[in-house]
Amino acid sequence: MYKKIVIGGLYFWMATAGAETISLEYRGFYERLTRVNQGNYQLVELAFSVPMTPNCQLQRGSISSEKFSTPLSYTESQRLFIPFDANLKEQRALVNLAFAGSAQGCGIAMQVRAKQTLAQYDGERLRQIAVEMDKLLGAMQGFPMRYFSEPIAGLHFEFPADAVVDITLNGRTQVSQGPLRIAAADVATLETLSFSQRPTVLSPWVK
Numbered sequence: 001m002y003k004k005i006v007i008g009g010l011y012f013w014m015a016t017a018g019a020e021t022i023s024l025e026y027r028g029f030y031e032r033l034t035r036v037n038q039g040n041y042q043l044v045e046l047a048f049s050v051p052m053t054p055n056c057q058l059q060r061g062s063i064s065s066e067k068f069s070t071p072l073s074y075t076e077s078q079r080l081f082i083p084f085d086a087n088l089k090e091q092r093a094l095v096n097l098a099f100a101g102s103a104q105g106c107g108i109a110m111q112v113r114a115k116q117t118l119a120q121y122d123g124e125r126l127r128q129i130a131v132e133m134d135k136l137l138g139a140m141q142g143f144p145m146r147y148f149s150e151p152i153a154g155l156h157f158e159f160p161a162d163a164v165v166d167i168t169l170n171g172r173t174q175v176s177q178g179p180l181r182i183a184a185a186d187v188a189t190l191e192t193l194s195f196s197q198r199p200t201v202l203s204p205w206v207k
Contacts, residue, residue, distance in 0.1 A: 020103035026063065026082075026093040032110070033084040035139045043125070044132040046140070047111045049079040055101035065091040072096070080108075112136050114202035117157075123190040130155060130187055133204040154183040154205040159197060166196035181205045 029048065036046045050056050061072030061080065065088070072095065073081040082095065099106060112133050134152050157180040159165055164177050170191050182190070182205075 020101070021096055021098045022103055022106065023094040023096045024108070026088045026095055029082045029095065030084065030086070030089045032140065033082065036136065037084060039132075039136060039139055041132045041136055043115055043129050044112060044136055045115045046136065047079055047113050048082055049077065049109045049111070050074075050097065050106060051109055052078055053105070055099065055104045056106040057100040059098045059100050061098065062096045063088065063093050064096060065093040067091060110140075111201075112140070112204055117199040117202050119196075119198045120192070120194040122192055123187075126155065126182075126187055126190060126193065129202065130184065130204075137204060137206075150207075152184060152204040153207045154181055154185075155187055156181050156201075156203045156205040157195075157199040158201040158203070159195075159199055163197055168192070168194045 032046060050058055056078075058074060058078050061074055063070050063072050063083075068091075075081075080095075080097075097106075114129055130152060133155075137152065159179070162177070164175060165180075167174050167176050167180060169182075170193075180199075182193075
């Protein structure tokens with residue numbers, strides 16, 4: 001599940017030669033990461049990323065305050081690796097993102113996902129992942145809405161674009177192209193699941 005968010009409530013725009021830079025308060029990221037750390041989740045995490053649209057191609061990133069500046073790590077798919085550090089919050093640090101384009105319409109996506117994806121799963125592991133995803137999604141909603149949220153509809157597996165994957169579910173194989181969704185009722189009785197190619201992302205299926 002992806003959710004577009006404004007982190008911290010405040011952001012700043014800076015124009016540079018051929019690029020736009022957005023600076024967001026680190027405090028907003030820290031508050032969300034605190035909820036993750038309080039839950040002690042073994043198999044799931046919270047990921048931040050910038051959608052890969054023409055105006056939102058990252059050139060570089062950094063975290064800075066009045067006292068320091070350090071590079072921000074991110075992947076080719078523009079997932080941001082935001083550290084969990086109380087000192088950054090106390091120093092009122094900013095997360096700075098420089099875009100090659102105009103940055104018009106850019107945002108931060110927040111996604112609950114499995115910490116790692118595997119080519120083979122047993123049912124017990126998938127059920128634990130589903131339970132932890134439910135719990136973390138509820139924590140992200142906060143009080144009192146987490147008590148009224150619907151359980152996830154199931155699990156959502158993503159694969160590289162155009163990949164044709166053999167999927168073996170409880171010993172029965174099928175060929176698939178594109179994302180795979182397994183309903184919660186099927187996860188509850190699943191014994192084994194394997195793929196000819198490891199998924200890139202495992203996230204909640206939310207209707």
